[in-house]
Amino acid sequence: MKNPLPRVAAIHDLSGFGRCSLTVVIPILSTMGFEVCPLPTAILSTHTAIPGFKLFDLTDQLPGFIDHWKSIGLKFDAIYSGFLGSVKQVDIVTDFIDAFKTPDTLVVVDPVMADFGKLYVSMPPEMVGEMKKLSRKAQVVTPNITEAAFMLGRDVPEALEEEEVKDWLKALSDLGPAMPVITSLPLKSSPEISTVAAHNAEDGRYWLTGRPLVPTQYHGTGDIFSSVLTGSLLQGDSLPSAMDKASQFVAAAIRGTFGYSGLPHHEILLERILPILNVGVGSDNYTLLP
Numbered sequence: 001m002k003n004p005l006p007r008v009a010a011i012h013d014l015s016g017f018g019r020c021s022l023t024v025v026i027p028i029l030s031t032m033g034f035e036v037c038p039l040p041t042a043i044l045s046t047h048t049a050i051p052g053f054k055l056f057d058l059t060d061q062l063p064g065f066i067d068h069w070k071s072i073g074l075k076f077d078a079i080y081s082g083f084l085g086s087v088k089q090v091d092i093v094t095d096f097i098d099a100f101k102t103p104d105t106l107v108v109v110d111p112v113m114a115d116f117g118k119l120y121v122s123m124p125p126e127m128v129g130e131m132k133k134l135s136r137k138a139q140v141v142t143p144n145i146t147e148a149a150f151m152l153g154r155d156v157p158e159a160l161e162e163e164e165v166k167d168w169l170k171a172l173s174d175l176g177p178a179m180p181v182i183t184s185l186p187l188k189s190s191p192e193i194s195t196v197a198a199h200n201a202e203d204g205r206y207w208l209t210g211r212p213l214v215p216t217q218y219h220g221t222g223d224i225f226s227s228v229l230t231g232s233l234l235q236g237d238s239l240p241s242a243m244d245k246a247s248q249f250v251a252a253a254i255r256g257t258f259g260y261s262g263l264p265h266h267e268i269l270l271e272r273i274l275p276i277l278n279v280g281v282g283s284d285n286y287t288l289l290p
């Protein structure tokens with residue numbers, strides 16, 4: 001019998017504290033109606049922005065887990081990868097995609113490795129080339145502007161003109177993924193907006209959306225964005241609708257957290273906002289880049 005719920009293989013780390021990766025991927029995709037099968041890449045005490053974090057790398061365990069999944073004939077409607085525990089895991093995830101992808105499988109690679117112009121502390125510089133390699137396997141990639149710059153070998157820009165945004169997206173799609181989506185994009189014409197831009201190489205169109213910037217930074221918002229985007233695409237939404245829903249949800253999550261004082265670790269109060277994924281966020285608000 002066909003699985004009554006679409007199934008997602010979620011290849012991310014499990015951080016015990018700090019609401020990121022699997023602790024946001026699972027609740028978001030479950031709330032959106034999907035069965036999530038986590039393939040943990042590493043187990044951490046907290047995400048790597050909290051000093052003193054402990055990381056247990058699961059590289060050597062992954063092949064055995066994957067072989068077992070193969071032996072029981074598991075099938076996936078989507079494969080969605082994020083934070084990897086080692087450079088070696090790129091080949092493992094590549095093999096996983098080759099083994100489990102069918103013509104109907106959505107493959108999303110979030111090349112989690114950097115933000116605000118810098119690699120995360122656990123990331124070796126070789127991860128940049130490796131994530132670029134992995135992106136070739138995906139239909140959708142979701143780098144933030146720092147990750148996009150690193151993957152393209154460009155400087156992290158202060159701000160971009162709309163024409164330049166198109167060039168960045170085209171360059172990313174030339175690496176392989178038909179649908180690159182860049183988050184936290186600084187747009188010259190809208191400095192007060194946290195902009196998201198996307199391209200669909202299959203129809204040649206470019207899309208923009210965004211929400212007003214809130215003067216603070218939270219961890220895990222990229223993971224929240226990519227998870228909602230993945231869920232929305234699996235629900236059948238178009239690329240601009242899906243990126244807009246994800247942008248709206250991240251904005252709602254930030255606003256639902258920002259009003260509180262005394263939250264020392266800059267994490268999103270996800271559980272307060274999850275139910276709106278079921279009632280639907282507001283109407284679409286995206287524009288076509290001419």
Ligand code: PXL
Pocket residue numbers: 013015020021044046047048049083112120219220221222223
């Ligand atoms: O949110 C991205 C992310 C995921 N997983 C771990 C991280 C980070 C960002 O810092 O440290 C472990």
